Structures are given as structure tokens and as C-alpha cells.
Amino acid sequence: MATIYDVAAAAGVSPKTVSRVLNGEGPVGRKTREAVETAMAGMGYVPSNAARMMRSNRSGLVGVITGAISTADEARPTGLPELVIVQGIQRVMAERGMTMMIADTGDRSDTVPALVETFLRHRVEGLIYVAEYHRKVTLPAIPKDTPVVLANCYDDAGTTCILPDDEQGQRDLVTRLIAAGHRRIAYLTLMSHLDATRLRTAGYRAALEAAGIAHDPALVTCCETTSPEAETRLLHAAVERLMRLPEPPTVLCCGNDKMALKLYGILRSRGTRVPDDVSVAGYDNHRVIAETLYPPLSTIELAYGAMGGRAAELLLSLIRGEAAPDAPVLVRGPVYWRSSVTALGTTLDPSTTSSTTGGHNG
């Protein structure tokens, strides 16, 4: 591969002048510049980042650690949103001329130290760790002069992090359901130990409380387990129980869109029509599911893309030496209102359907 010296010789100038042309730096005569540019184009010269980095000490690289790649298309849809975070990061980094190195954990946390080491060898200017769902993580030691941002996760060390606003999200969705006239709102949660479940349940209750609706524990059930079959049975049992209540729910809120997909099949098999007999809402705005289901699913977006974007911006500001925020940055997404939820004929208070919760139609 051609070097700056080859170009210099071909153009009849010194290597330093070629370097100046490359970087548009310092005064260079018009004719000299043209000669250099011609020579570069003629020999297909591409500068070596490695050589440049040696002296200037700026790699232009950021590292992203994720399980997005290895968890994609596994039965759980969590891997996909994770990927959207990476997309958000990518978008911002590309704008700023940074190159992204992606390392995949292969879904095993013990590979992380090696991945970090690889990044450090390449002298990345910063690191982003992306988790597959809202949770706590523990990172290996990273030199403190390398900025780190956590996306979709947090740690005990208080590392800068971006998190989804699960509490406010569920609250927005339930508030919207209440505005549509629903009073008996069931909540089929994800696994109970998850941060998301804790926060969303709090949001669910806050929305009820704000509307003066008493909380009925019989309406809240965990419907997620690690085994797909057991989960189907769990969901089945929950639906049976809920629909036989003296005052059955008018809407079933699912922990995520995938659960809603499963729920559709179960409701169909027992002859319950959506949304005529009961409404269904999801969580995530997993578009392959939400838009393709029949009827299309009302849900709330987790704004993973925005989370990635914010994480990237935050990392870049840390790289510039700016101060880190002292609290987690919370990101919210809009409600997507589709035909899986019907409006009950109740007076609608416009103040409860604010613009932040009013969604676009996909």
C-alpha cells in the first residue's frame, strides 16, 4: 500500500507537505495542493490510521460492548431492542466522524474483560456498554482516563448511565387507557425480580392513584418464566382467572409485545375477541409484532434508539473532558395507539391525554 513518502516523491514535495494537504492544515500553495491531490488519487493512496495515531494519540475509535448480536433472533425479543440502542449510537458516532468497534459478549459476561482489553489495545477514546434489558451490571476495571457510559443498565460504582424511564412509561400508557374509559386494568407483568417490573408496577399504580381508582391486587399477575411452555400455561391460567372475576378487566396490559402476541393466540382459542371483548396493550413497540398483529397492537415505545443516541452524545462530551451528570439519564418514548384497545363510552378528560403520551400511528 502506498505511503505518504510515495505520494511526496510523485508530487515532488516533502512528506510534511503531503500531510498538510491531507489535513487541510497550514498554508499550502494552490499548485502544490493540486499536484499532491493528483498524485494521491493516481496511486490510490489511503492514509494509515495507525501511523497517524502514534503521534497524535487520537484513534477516532469508540468501543461498544453488547450482546445484541448473539442474542438476536433467539426466542426472546430482548436482543432486538438492544440492537436498536447500537443503531442509535452508530448514528451519532457516524455524524461525529468516529468509527465504532463492536464486540459481542456472546451472551457470557466472562468474556467482557477480554473485549475491554482488545478495545484498549486499539486505544479507543471511550466505551459504551449496552445491556439486553434494564438491569444492574458489574464491569471489569477500566483505566479511569477512558470514559465509560452504560446504556440500559447501571452499576454500583455510579458510572454514567442512560436508563429507560420504565415507571413514567407504564404510567403514561395506563393514563392513556384510563382516558379511553378503562377502569378495570389488568397488568400481566414480566418476571418479578426485574427492575423493569418493579418500576412499571409502580407506574401502573401511580396512574391508577392519580385517577382515583383503587388498586386491585387481583388484577396484577406475573406471566413470565424461563420456559416458553410454562409461560403459555401461566398466561392461559391468568386469562381464565381474570375473565371469570366478578368484575373482569376491560383491558389486559402485557409486560411486552411478545407476551401480547402469545395472548392473542390464547384469547382466540377461547373465543375472546380483541378488542370487542377485551382490549390488549403491549410494551416496547416491537414493530414486527405490533404492526403485523391483527388487530395492530397499542403499545409504548421504549425509545431504545434515543437511548443509544443519548449514550453516544454523553460519551463524546466525556471524551471532550466535560463533567458527567450526577444522576442516571432517563429516556421516555411515546405511546402508540392502535386498534387493539377500544375506547369505552366514558367522558374523556382532555387534560389526561397530553401530547407526551399521545402517540403517532405507525
Added chain:
Amino acid sequence: MATIYDVAAAAGVSPKTVSRVLNGEGPVGRKTREAVETAMAGMGYVPSNAARMMRSNRSGLVGVITGAISTADEARPTGLPELVIVQGIQRVMAERGMTMMIADTGDRSDTVPALVETFLRHRVEGLIYVAEYHRKVTLPAIPKDTPVVLANCYDDAGTTCILPDDEQGQRDLVTRLIAAGHRRIAYLTLMSHLDATRLRTAGYRAALEAAGIAHDPALVTCCETTSPEAETRLLHAAVERLMRLPEPPTVLCCGNDKMALKLYGILRSRGTRVPDDVSVAGYDNHRVIAETLYPPLSTIELAYGAMGGRAAELLLSLIRGEAAPDAPVLVRGPVYWRSSVTALGTTLDPSTTSSTTGGHNG
């Protein structure tokens, strides 16, 4: 960040000796090695890949160009399989100690030249281009000493490529349906200009022909368009027409799993039960859909992961200077037999359900 000189000074040896310890190269005395290792650990030394590369000219980097990241979670599920290809590449590259740089096209082909340039600046040892679906591509000029492999696509220049065996795949699936007693097999295709559609239709006909079943053009319809609503209408109309035929089909083969998901909703709305009234088969084994649908979907896997793995292995062999295969490498996946297809009470010829088409149950 500490350098090899700092380590050398701390250990009381020369930089070259530190280099030897790093690379486990040449004879180094036990006590010397230990002193160096202690010094390295003590100061958290991490070697600079850039510096190493200057002299040895091996970057240990491979570039992957894809739209996987930006197309993920868009309504079309094509972006997801693409990602599985990347996963396959990643798995093999990680095994071989290569670091993967991923560049995303942002779904616009005009960004590709810039991405290639970025990779060349980093002196990648090879490039893989991953397409979102089986199709022809045109790459920008790439120095011929940099090996390139195309995954899920091909070009006019005869660049080394890995392709899904669409024809054989559809043939395997239809052969399996025939073995289950089906004779009237409808095929709802993807858009007609796609390579996949052309090849799979050929495979569909080949399977019929091999079984001595006459091809009925009334059973084959294109059911994909660019607009989701128009597509739903198209699918609706196709189902109406097919089910009113004098001799209606006993199974509906969909162009992909997403179409099958849509079809489930349409069949439900007209009171047609799956698989009691009609069987349904997909294509892709898009697990989020195929396993979660009720009843679970019979489908055939495109083996995207395997394609990625083969692409990576092929690239590594090209990097080693081995010769390229002179024809596209075709990759097949297994049939996944789930409960969306019922067996009709016909004699089953065991010879038609070979081990290559017999699928696992997910």
C-alpha cells in the same frame, strides 16, 4: 498510558525483552520473564495495536459492512436475519482472534465507499459485505490485495459469495408437505422481482414435479407489496379466492414467517382454523414469530448464522492466500416441523422425508 519503555525501565531490562515476553517469542530467562510480567501487571500496561501494526503490518482487523443495524426493528423482518449473519461472522472471527469492525450503511448504498475507505485506513485484512436479502449488489472499487466476500448477495464481477439455497430450501419444505399427504399446495410469494421468489418458485415446482403432481398456476400468487395495508388487502383477497376454488388448497405456503403471522390474523377473522381447516407454512424460521405464534409455525430455516460462519471462514482462507471457489457457495437450513401443518391421512413414503429435510422441534 504506559509504554513498553516504562515496563522495561521498571523491570530493569531492554524494551526488546519486554516485547519478547509479550509475544512469547525467543528464549527469555524465567526470572526475567517474571520481573517483566510483574511490572506489566503493576502498571496496567496494555500494548498498542497501532504501534505493533506499523512494523508487522498485520492489523488483526476485518471489516463488516451491513445494514443490519439500521434496518433492525423496522417493520420488515429482513433486517433481523441479516444480523444473524453478522453473528455467524463474529463467532468465527472471535475464535480466530480477529477483531471485527462493523460499519452500518444506514440503509443507503451511497455511504458504502466512505465506509470502505474508513476500513482501509485501519488496514483491515479483509472485508465482508452483508446484504439484507438475497440480491445483486455493486461494490465500489476495492484494492485487489484486500480480499472481499459477499454474504447473502452476489455481483457481476464474480466476487466470492455465499448465498442461501432458496431453490432447494423451498423444494425441501414442499417435499415435506407432500410427504405429509398434501396435494393442493398454495404458494403465497414475496415480490416477484426478487431472486428468492424466482428460485423458490422453481423449487416449489420441482418438488411438485418430482411427486408427479400437476402444477396449478391458480395456487401461486404474489402477496407482498411495499405498503403494509395494501399487503393485508392483497393477502385477504388471495385467501378468499383460494378457499373458494372448486378444489381449495390444504396448505398455504407463505413467502416468509411475517406473512404467516399476518395470515393467522386474517384466517382467524374469517373463522378458518389452523391447522384444522387449512395448514400454514412459513419461510425463515424467524423464531420470535414461529415459536410464539399459536399454533407454532412450520417453516424452514435460512441458516443465516451458517452463512455468516462460512463467509468468515472463506475470508480467512483468502487472507491466508488460498484460492477462491469459482462458484457461489450455497447454504441450506433444516425444515422445522411444528403444529401449524397437519398430516393428511395418506400413505407416507419414508424415502421423501430424508434426514436433510427432517427438522428439529424448537
Added chain:
DNA sequence: CGATGACATGACACCGGTGTCATAGTGCGG
């Protein structure tokens, strides 16, 4: 007309490793 400063360019060291070659120590057979 000589001093001054902006412009244009080059010489040279340096970044952090590695390849090549030289050299000092060590055990051993003749």
C-alpha cells in the same frame, strides 16, 4: 532601500512497538 511579517515549504525528531543483527554468558566434547 532595508526591516518586517505573512506565506510556503522542508528538515528532523518522535510516537511505541518489532525485525535484524550483534554480543555476552554457559555447558560440553575433543
Added chain:
DNA sequence: CCGCACTATGACACCGGTGTCATGTCATCG
């Protein structure tokens, strides 16, 4: 006791750019 092969280590140049400083050439101005 000497030459020899082998082990252990270091000196030094080099990879391909960039930062620093020096130098040469004009146009401008007092």
C-alpha cells in the same frame, strides 16, 4: 584448555505519519 553451539539479552533502525522549528521568498511599509 579451547572452540563450538546454544541461550539470553541488548543496540539500533524502521514502520508511516505528525508536531516543532527553521528557512527561504515575496510584498508591504516606514
